[in-house]
Amino acid sequence: MNMDDVKDKPKEYWKKKLTSDQYDVCFLGGTEPPFTGKYWNTHEKGTYHCIACGEPLFSSENKYDSQTGWPSFDRSIHETNIEYVDDFGFGMHRTEVRCKNCGAHLGHVFDDGPKKTTGKRYCINSAALDFNAK
Numbered sequence: 001m002n003m004d005d006v007k008d009k010p011k012e013y014w015k016k017k018l019t020s021d022q023y024d025v026c027f028l029g030g031t032e033p034p035f036t037g038k039y040w041n042t043h044e045k046g047t048y049h050c051i052a053c054g055e056p057l058f059s060s061e062n063k064y065d066s067q068t069g070w071p072s073f074d075r076s077i078h079e080t081n082i083e084y085v086d087d088f089g090f091g092m093h094r095t096e097v098r099c100k101n102c103g104a105h106l107g108h109v110f111d112d113g114p115k116k117t118t119g120k121r122y123c124i125n126s127a128a129l130d131f132n133a134k
Contacts, residue, residue, distance in 0.1 A: 105128065
């Protein structure tokens with residue numbers, strides 16, 4: 001299979017490729033506890049990619065400290081790299097953010113971000129990301 005078929009890869013492929021925490025977040029919709037992820041407090045310049053397929057998702061230029069304990073961004077690198085799904089879990093309506101290339105769950109987007117930019121807060125799990133420093 002080539003990368004065009006990445007959404008069709010079986011769960012066994014992802015279980016071998018990813019750690020158990022990464023698989024739980026990306027393909028079971030899990031969430032890491034706040035202030036525990038690798039990138040929540042990272043301040044280096046670079047690009048955040050999908051841990052599963054390598055798709056570029058977020059830039060450090062759009063990362064900010066939301067004081068929530070998860071990496072937060074006010075926008076994605078390219079809207080075409082992200083897909084949005086209605087999430088009605090836990091008795092509320094949220095907007096789930098997924099990698100459009102492979103379908104990995106990344107986190108959620110909220111409307112309580114910086115008003116001076118987009119007003120959006122992409123609350124993303126570190127376990128769903130791989131960081132490439134500039």
